[in-house]
Amino acid sequence: xxxxxxxxxxxxxxxxxxxxxxxxxxxxxxxxxxxxxxxxxxxxxxxxxxxxxxxxxxxxxxxxxxxxxxxxxxxxxxxxxxxxxxxxxxxxxxxxxxxxxxxxxxxxxxxxxxxxxxxxxxxxxxxxxxxxxxxxxxxxxxxxxxxxxxxxxxxxxxxxxxxxxx
Numbered sequence: 001x002x003x004x005x006x007x008x009x010x011x012x013x014x015x016x017x018x019x020x021x022x023x024x025x026x027x028x029x030x031x032x033x034x035x036x037x038x039x040x041x042x043x044x045x046x047x048x049x050x051x052x053x054x055x056x057x058x059x060x061x062x063x064x065x066x067x068x069x070x071x072x073x074x075x076x077x078x079x080x081x082x083x084x085x086x087x088x089x090x091x092x093x094x095x096x097x098x099x100x101x102x103x104x105x106x107x108x109x110x111x112x113x114x115x116x117x118x119x120x121x122x123x124x125x126x127x128x129x130x131x132x133x134x135x136x137x138x139x140x141x142x143x144x145x146x147x148x149x150x151x152x153x154x155x156x157x158x159x160x161x162x163x164x165x166x
Contacts (some may be wrong), residue, residue, distance in 0.1 A: 003085040003114050006100040009120035015128030020051040023126045040097040048102040064106055108133040117156040
């Protein structure tokens, strides 16, 4: 199966969302997300996609949904196994990095399959209803990418998969 990478932002209390919204606005982190994912593949759950409302420009968007969801400009797959099959069957997708980008249920299922995790920790405690799952048992930090007053960005590597940077 294709190795995935995950990209996420969470608060100090692990919140990633509140009422299908990101509970902070950090333009610098959004720019980082864009730079890292542009030209690649984004995989997200249906609720995350519906919160965004459209495919993000310059990226292929794949939505995980068991409900038969469809939207122009995106492909939908019911689970991670079929996601892997889709990527395996598509020579173009095989050449791109595949980023898991939410929500909570998708992260929980996909993190063990991810070679890398790019995690922003927002330096505040916020109210929320979606939380980033435990990852510390799977990943080790390999590079501190940013550490400012509002957030810290760290690149982690999966200790079990430990694939070289691609």
